[in-house]
Amino acid sequence: xxxxxxxxxxxxxxxxxxxxxxxxxxxxxxxxxxxxxxxxxxxxxxxxxxxxxxxxxxxxxxxxxxxxxxxxxxxxxxxxxxxxxxxxxxxxxxxxxxxxxxxxxxxxxxxxxxxxxxxxxxxxxxxxxxxxxxxxxxxxxxxxxxxxxxxxxx
Amino acid sequence: xxxxxxxxxxxxxxxxxxxxxxxxxxxxxxxxxxxxxxxxxxxxxxxxxxxxxxxxxxxxxxxxxxxxxxxxxxxxxxxxxxxxxxxxxxxxxxxxxxxxxxxxxxxxxxxxxxxxxxxxxxxxxxxxxxxxxxxxxxxxxxxxxxxxxxxxxx
DNA sequence: CTGCCACTTCAAGTCGACTTGAGGTCAAGA
DNA sequence: TCTTGACCTCAAGTCGACTTGAAGTGGCAG
Numbered sequence: 001x002x003x004x005x006x007x008x009x010x011x012x013x014x015x016x017x018x019x020x021x022x023x024x025x026x027x028x029x030x031x032x033x034x035x036x037x038x039x040x041x042x043x044x045x046x047x048x049x050x051x052x053x054x055x056x057x058x059x060x061x062x063x064x065x066x067x068x069x070x071x072x073x074x075x076x077x078x079x080x081x082x083x084x085x086x087x088x089x090x091x092x093x094x095x096x097x098x099x100x101x102x103x104x105x106x107x108x109x110x111x112x113x114x115x116x117x118x119x120x121x122x123x124x125x126x127x128x129x130x131x132x133x134x135x136x137x138x139x140x141x142x143x144x145x146x147x148x149x150x151x152x153x154x
Numbered sequence: 155x156x157x158x159x160x161x162x163x164x165x166x167x168x169x170x171x172x173x174x175x176x177x178x179x180x181x182x183x184x185x186x187x188x189x190x191x192x193x194x195x196x197x198x199x200x201x202x203x204x205x206x207x208x209x210x211x212x213x214x215x216x217x218x219x220x221x222x223x224x225x226x227x228x229x230x231x232x233x234x235x236x237x238x239x240x241x242x243x244x245x246x247x248x249x250x251x252x253x254x255x256x257x258x259x260x261x262x263x264x265x266x267x268x269x270x271x272x273x274x275x276x277x278x279x280x281x282x283x284x285x286x287x288x289x290x291x292x293x294x295x296x297x298x299x300x301x302x303x304x305x306x307x308x
Numbered sequence: 309c310t311g312c313c314a315c316t317t318c319a320a321g322t323c324g325a326c327t328t329g330a331g332g333t334c335a336a337g338a
Numbered sequence: 339t340c341t342t343g344a345c346c347t348c349a350a351g352t353c354g355a356c357t358t359g360a361a362g363t364g365g366c367a368g
Contacts (some may be wrong), residue, residue, distance in 0.1 A: 013347070023345085024327060028162035032325090042334055043346050062261035068325070085267045092267070095260035099253055106249035113239045113246070163322045177315085178357060186355090196364055224357070226323075 008088055009038060009046040020101065020132060032068050046075045104129055163192060163200040173209045186222050188212055188229070201209055218249060 016023045029035045030045075035054055037045035053073075073087070074118040108129040115123050170177045183189045184199075189208055208229075215225040219251035227241070262283040268276050 022327080025325085027346090028326060035226050042345085043183050044335085044347090060259060062325095063255050065256075088263050088267045092260050092263040095263065099256050099260065101250050102219075102253050102256070105214060106253065109246040109249070110213070111244050113242045124163070138247050165315085176357080179355085181316090182356060198314085198365080199316090216355095 004029075009048055010051070011041075012045050012047070015047050015051055015055075021050055021055055021059075029058070033072050034068060051122075064091075066091070066100065164205070165195075166201070168201050168211075169201050169205055173192055173206055175209055176211075183209075187226050188222060211266075219252065220245070237254070 010018070012023045012026055015021070019026075021029075026035065030037065035047075035051050035058075038048045039046045057075075058071055059107075061074065062068075066074070070091075108126065111123075111125055111129065115126065132148060164172070166177045167269055169175070169180055173180075175183075180189065184191065189201070189205050191201045193200045195291075211226055213230075215228065216222075220228070224245075262280065263281065265277075265279055269280065272278075
């Protein structure tokens with residue numbers, strides 16, 4: 001009988017196409033230890049479909065502002081043996097703080113649009129928002145690089 | 155009578171001290187058009203106290219992920235004549251999307267901490283979260299650099 | 309008047325996350 | 339078999355936001 005396998009290994013272009021992640025980035029991620037091909041055909045990398053899910057996870061992590069190093073560390077944890085709950089919880093808390101700051105900022109912007117005070121600095125509401133932000137003491141220092149990130153479904 | 159002015163101009167070191175922003179950064183911000191000294195004493199820049207508020211605003215903007223260019227543009231609007239409401243609203247919407255993504259991520263992390271499935275990918279809740287994130291179609295591409303940002307009060 | 313040193317300028321370096329380009333390899337279709 | 343061109347490697351470039359360093363200037367305490 002013919003070979004009927006339906007889910008063959010993917011070549012880098014196919015992974016790029018399905019994930020939306022450029023081939024150059026896939027090579028870079030491999031170099032950084034975030035993904036790994038299951039083998040090679042000649043020089044060419046072969047990936048299995050699982051890489052797509054992994055890329056989705058990476059995209060989500062990036063979207064949330066984690067560095068590639070941090071994501072790699074989480075993956076080590078993801079491997080299954082005892083997740084680093086402390087680390088993950090710390091990250092979640094960090095996100096909470098970021099979300100609060102962003103919310104303040106968003107409200108400030110919406111207010112600025114609606115406010116009729118001659119200058120925003122003269123508007124008590126705006127000043128209150130500023131103060132809230134300042135005292136919320138924004139703390140993170142991680143770049144939250146929101147990148148377009150398409151469904152992994154393909 | 156003696157000169158009793160109590161709010162004299164600030165030299166760059168004083169602005170740095172009160173705002174927490176390094177002098178090198180203040181020069182850089184000036185170069186980028188975000189702030190301006192009111193004059194010089196010899197070579198030395200003199201700032202008036204208003205710069206502290208402006209720096210607080212800049213910090214807030216940076217915390218929310220705006221680039222220095224974007225912040226500069228908002229300030230032009232801040233000058234008072236007809237705020238660019240369209241721009242501001244767009245920014246607010248952008249923040250809304252970012253906040254949603256971050257919220258998904260945070261929930262995902264908290265779930266990962268609590269979940270007992272052998273691997274996160276086998277957990278339906280986690281997969282649902284991933285899908286939600288993917289379909290929320292994270293869109294921004296601005297780095298949200300959360301930097302420590304202290305109260306401007308001094 | 310001197311000298312110190314905080315301030316100045318300008319060029320170059322840094323960091324993360326990639327992208328780009330030159331030059332090379334090789335699987336597969338004609 | 340030959341050719342094509344997708345894929346490979348490795349080095350260098352890019353971008354934003356700063357920082358660092360070398361070399362110069364000048365306000366002000368002594």
